[in-house]
Amino acid sequence: MTASAFSVTASRTRAPHGSSPTARTLSSVFSVLRVPPAAVDHDAMVVLFSGPHSKVYSFGHLGTSLLVPPSHRDSALSFLYGWDTVILLPITDGSHQEVAQDVIARATSWIDSTDGTWNVALGTTTERGQIEMTVDDLAMVIGAVERLGQGPGIHRVEDMPMEIALMRSPDLAALLASRLIPLMATGAPLLETLVSYIEHGRERSNVARQLHIHPNTLDYRLRRIHELTGLSPWVPKDLQMLGAASLAARLMPEEQGESPETSVRSRSGIPRRREA
CATH class of the missing domain: 3.30.70 (Alpha-Beta Plaits)
Structure with missing residues (x-):
């Protein structure tokens, strides 16, 4: 050399x-x-x-x-x-x-x-x-x-242009990820369901198989995602936003012992939930 x-x-x-x-x-x-x-x-x-x-x-x-x-x-x-x-x-x-x-x-x-x-x-x-x-x-x-x-x-x-853009813009990533805080707050695997739904091309049977759940359970989870975020997994424009938000959430750095919800809240400036 x-x-x-x-x-x-x-x-x-x-x-x-x-x-x-x-x-x-x-x-x-x-x-x-x-x-x-x-x-x-x-x-x-x-x-x-x-x-x-x-x-x-x-x-x-x-x-x-x-x-x-x-x-x-x-x-x-x-x-x-x-x-x-x-x-x-x-x-x-x-x-x-x-x-x-x-x-x-x-x-x-x-x-x-x-x-x-x-x-x-x-x-x-x-x-x-x-x-x-x-x-x-x-x-x-x-x-x-x-x-x-x-x-x-x-x-x-x-x-990987979107991944690079979000890694370079942590404030933008936090803003996008904050759309999914209601999903994370439930404690249910709704974010996992959303990611699988997007990655497997919205094929109902394939997604249900990958998640090891009944297709009806998948439908219920997708309805909950719509209810909690106001974004519909069945509307292309909304799904595009959900996809960007889910990618941003997964790219957010997490401190040791910190939950994904807490990580997103702290970086997006949204106050943490008060414990009952």
């Missing part, structure tokens, strides 16, 4: 003492010192590799040999970003789709051959000034995947 394509210095605030190794403080400072015209005029692929922090630190240079196609190894640069590894690949011939597919295939093979706890996020940039933003977007993707419990795998920025 050489630095012929990019020369980058990066520093980033480490996770606070005692916090989870996967916690991300996105106060990174990137200074792109030298990027030749070819790298500016064409796409650059940015790959963020995230996994058990004790292993990621030793991944660094190894990442270029594992994930980067041989044709790009001389121009790729890898560096540590907090607990993660970032790899930059200049794409000077318009082959970013082919390179992306190659990287995805290599990453999939790597994940399958190890303990399966790795996440790889991919994005592209066309200007050197966008590198920091793209890396932060990838970190947002990994953070969203972890909060949503989607498990290890390959994730692309273009597949």
